[in-house]
Amino acid sequence: MEDAKVVEAKDGAISVASAFAGYQEAVQDRDHIFITKAVEEAYKGVECGDGGPFGAVVVCKDEVVASCHNMVLKHTDPTAHAEVTAIREACKKLNQIELAECEIYASCEPCPMCFGAIHLSRIKRLVYGAKAEAAIAIGFDDFIADALRGTGVYQKSNLEIKKADGNGAIIAEQVFEKTKEKFTMY
Ligand SMILES: [Zn+2]
16 A cells, blocks of 8 residues: 555655655554553553553564552552563563563653663654643642653653553543542542
């Protein structure tokens, strides 16, 4: 199909543009698949009573290496956030301390601790669904809110950071509204 588009295009600029558009679409579809999985993890974690409504997926060469949710309540560990848990599991599975080939998909914008863990693990790309404000809006208190707010925007790093758009962003934002009743703030 892409070939057909290129043949139809009469000048070089257009054919490059349509090929690029095709590439962008493919990237978005791919991102959507993995962000959806991170959102599913967020729901799963609340269902099991393991912790807050947050999920994270580590992907290496298009394959899911680790798919985890917040385990703060289950492990009685305030650092057992979805992203940290997923990084630990991915490192263990791949038997390496650097995840330079990997990407991480987080249902919500990572907090500074998780951002630090992503940075330390050398993960090359972060895609997150909901903005931290969506978690704050359902009542994460000021203490947690301060830790959550704006990392994806303000932290400096060589990491490529992308906020999911379209349907990926919508389903990620819905997590908080939908789990509000089931999840008691810790
Ligand atoms: Zn975190």
